[in-house]
Amino acid sequence: MKATISVAMSNYIEAGSIIAIATSLSLWQKEFGIDDFAVGLLAALSANAFGAAAGALIGGPLCDKYGRKFIYTYDLIVYMIGVALAVFAMSYGMLLLAFIITGIAVGAGVPASWTYLSEQAPAGQRAKHVGAAQLAWSCGPLIGFLLAVAVEPLGLLGSRLIFAELFVVAFITWYMRQGLPETAIWKESNAKATSTNVFHGVRALFSKKANITAIFFLIGVYSFWNIVAGQAGIFMPRVYAAAGVESATEQYLLQALVWGLTVATTYFGFMRLADRFNRRILYIVGSLLGIAAWAVLVFAEPTMPALLSFAVLWGVAAGIGAQAFYGLWASELFATEYRASAQGILFFVARIMVGLLSMVFPILLTSIGLSWLGLILIGFLAVSLVVGAVWAPHTQGKTLQQIEAERYPEDVVAGEPVLDASGLDASGLEARDVEEPVAMNMHF
Numbered sequence: 001m002k003a004t005i006s007v008a009m010s011n012y013i014e015a016g017s018i019i020a021i022a023t024s025l026s027l028w029q030k031e032f033g034i035d036d037f038a039v040g041l042l043a044a045l046s047a048n049a050f051g052a053a054a055g056a057l058i059g060g061p062l063c064d065k066y067g068r069k070f071i072y073t074y075d076l077i078v079y080m081i082g083v084a085l086a087v088f089a090m091s092y093g094m095l096l097l098a099f100i101i102t103g104i105a106v107g108a109g110v111p112a113s114w115t116y117l118s119e120q121a122p123a124g125q126r127a128k129h130v131g132a133a134q135l136a137w138s139c140g141p142l143i144g145f146l147l148a149v150a151v152e153p154l155g156l157l158g159s160r161l162i163f164a165e166l167f168v169v170a171f172i173t174w175y176m177r178q179g180l181p182e183t184a185i186w187k188e189s190n191a192k193a194t195s196t197n198v199f200h201g202v203r204a205l206f207s208k209k210a211n212i213t214a215i216f217f218l219i220g221v222y223s224f225w226n227i228v229a230g231q232a233g234i235f236m237p238r239v240y241a242a243a244g245v246e247s248a249t250e251q252y253l254l255q256a257l258v259w260g261l262t263v264a265t266t267y268f269g270f271m272r273l274a275d276r277f278n279r280r281i282l283y284i285v286g287s288l289l290g291i292a293a294w295a296v297l298v299f300a301e302p303t304m305p306a307l308l309s310f311a312v313l314w315g316v317a318a319g320i321g322a323q324a325f326y327g328l329w330a331s332e333l334f335a336t337e338y339r340a341s342a343q344g345i346l347f348f349v350a351r352i353m354v355g356l357l358s359m360v361f362p363i364l365l366t367s368i369g370l371s372w373l374g375l376i377l378i379g380f381l382a383v384s385l386v387v388g389a390v391w392a393p394h395t396q397g398k399t400l401q402q403i404e405a406e407r408y409p410e411d412v413v414a415g416e417p418v419l420d421a422s423g424l425d426a427s428g429l430e431a432r433d434v435e436e437p438v439a440m441n442m443h444f
Helices: 002-022 025-032 036-044 050-066 068-087 092-120 123-154 156-177 184-192 200-205 209-242 248-273 279-299 304-319 322-332 336-358 361-367 369-391 400-407
Strands: none
Touching: 002 068, 002 092, 002 123, 002 156, 002 209, 025 036, 025 092, 025 156, 025 209, 036 092, 036 336, 036 361, 050 068, 050 092, 050 200, 050 336, 068 092, 068 156, 092 123, 092 184, 092 322, 092 336, 123 156, 123 248, 123 304, 123 322, 184 336, 200 336, 209 248, 209 279, 209 304, 209 322, 209 336, 209 361, 209 369, 248 279, 248 304, 279 304, 279 322, 279 369, 322 336, 322 369, 322 400, 361 369
16 A cells, blocks of 8 residues: 555656646746746646656656666655755746756656556556556646645745645655565566666567557557646646636636546546446546537636536546546556556657647637637547547456467467466466467457
8 A cells, every 4th residue: 555655646746746837837927027938838848748758758768677666766856856946946947947857757757657556456456556646646736726726825935835845745755665665577577688778678669569559559549638638737727717717716726626526536437447347438438528528618608607517527537538548558558578668658759749739838829719729629639539439458357467468479388378476367267277369359
């Protein structure tokens, strides 16, 4: 339990960073007298986009080479340096540097957390354990927006205090991780490794067609959804303002409602159902709710009932949506030797896509308006819906070893069943009862 909590906190810290930035951008803009492009650059180079992308590209291969525990020894030290700079930022350049450092640390830690949780989880409870990361991620915005409401009268000082809170949480989490055990599946894989090159896993990843297909699938599922979620996460107060909600307190409370519902549906929806209910149906429901949410924002009159409807629909959608399934499928569809490298690359691509739009999002919101920009975002969500609905993999209830055997049959010794630690084969049957050969079971 301690390991799960301390690892899942990577996601709380990531989301907390994004919300700390989101609730302070207007204040920093006023303090330093910067234009919309400079604001977009802050968002693009932060934990929400390019900064996290760079960290993921570095952290993924390091995680596969030196272990999941290795990342947890150092990433939060870097993170604490970044948020400390934000607390005391006295210029735009200092603030930009703080956001970049924070983003790199976040990017390095998040793929490691999903990998660690999936490798430690029992086969029949993998969604529940990986969902703990999504739950922590959802708590970050919920707490962040409620804190923003509490400290709003303090202005920029209040935003600095929120960054200080993240420093304290990061230190406590770093302390909890001391002595964290390495995953058994990584130690077994590392014992068989023959290469000493840090990027061996990356080369091996792109050497198999099954991996390349899975990468494109997950980009379709997560990256297109994340383009929308990334803008909503950091620019939603501006979107509410464009819809007529000028009060910062009302904006933050609407977002607190969104994330409160995300916390609830992550637990009661994804964590409780995704290990035993049809995942494809669950994914489709979440995707359709997300599209419905933005359709309300685009087509309905900007009244408070409409905005509340958006908050409810988007909050529920996020709890059982693409990010939760991405964290699960990205851990299941790749072999242990490059599981974290794959997630690092995928996270890199997703955050780059977010960053490219973030650089111009404030400008587009002003120039073409919420209606046209919202239609573009709905298009991205539709791509994610179709890809996940058509090509969702059949991995439910299987051990990671069995999934590897099914996806890479050429690596399995003929006639040798894939056994788990209990002496059962990967499907949970005794080895002598297995009659059917291992077959590919992926709809790619």
